[in-house]
Amino acid sequence: GQNIDQPTEMTATEGAIVQINCTYQTSGFNGLFWYQQHAGEAPTFLSYNVLDGLEEKGRFSSFLSRSKGYSYLLLKELQMKDSASYLCAVREGAGGATNKLIFGTGTLLAVQP
Amino acid sequence: DSGVTQTPKHLITATGQRVTLRCSPRSGDLSVYWYQQSLDQGLQFLIQYYNGEERAKGNILERFSAQQFPDLHSELNLSSLELGDSALYFCASSPVQETQYFGPGTRLLVL
Numbered sequence: 001g002q003n004i005d006q007p008t009e010m011t012a013t014e015g016a017i018v019q020i021n022c023t024y025q026t027s028g029f030n031g032l033f034w035y036q037q038h039a040g041e042a043p044t045f046l047s048y049n050v051l052d053g054l055e056e057k058g059r060f061s062s063f064l065s066r067s068k069g070y071s072y073l074l075l076k077e078l079q080m081k082d083s084a085s086y087l088c089a090v091r092e093g094a095g096g097a098t099n100k101l102i103f104g105t106g107t108l109l110a111v112q113p
Numbered sequence: 114d115s116g117v118t119q120t121p122k123h124l125i126t127a128t129g130q131r132v133t134l135r136c137s138p139r140s141g142d143l144s145v146y147w148y149q150q151s152l153d154q155g156l157q158f159l160i161q162y163y164n165g166e167e168r169a170k171g172n173i174l175e176r177f178s179a180q181q182f183p184d185l186h187s188e189l190n191l192s193s194l195e196l197g198d199s200a201l202y203f204c205a206s207s208p209v210q211e212t213q214y215f216g217p218g219t220r221l222l223v224l
């Protein structure tokens with residue numbers, strides 16, 4: 001089976017740092033993605049990890065530990081526009097052209113002044 | 114703008130009806146994916162097509178079907194609609210095994 005867990009909601013202050021955790025149990029793990037989604041809009045790609053370790057991209061970083069089935073998204077220097085839902089997604093499959101993403105229910109982040 | 118287009122943006126219909134949602138992938142992307150997002154269930158993978166062939170399937174209902182045409186655009190057909198089918202339907206596209214880019218979605222309301 002597949003199970004992806006994220007906190008439902010988080011609150012943080014403008015300018016601060018926030019870490020959003022994601023734990024997963026899936027078959028055929030083949031990479032982990034983070035997407036940002038503002039209400040009523042399309043998810044937009046933030047980061048991708050397939051090997052253990054930290055990937056940094058500007059104010060956003062993502063970490064993966066495959067042995068622990070764990071990832072986190074780190075957002076630094078928070079801005080009001082970062083208020084959104086953050087979706088953790090695991091790619092299943094052996095590779096090739098199959099590219100099935102299983103999404104968690106998302107973490108709704110509220111950034112306060 | 115992701116480069117993925119979806120039509121229509123909004124759709125209101127009645128129970129028992131049939132609708133067709135359309136998606137045009139980014140230029141050069143061979144894979145198209147369909148997702149359903151409802152308030153209580155999050156983003157659910159429905160189906161993937163790669164270069165015209167079905168490649169992966171999620172929890173897609175039998176009342177739903179999809180296809181990808183030779184020009185790579187895709188259509189999702191929803192029939193015998195029920196109130197619970199009201200949701201946002203997203204299409205995404207990608208090159209082979211790379212990041213999926215999402216279209217703006219079609220908001221379906223079944224009354």
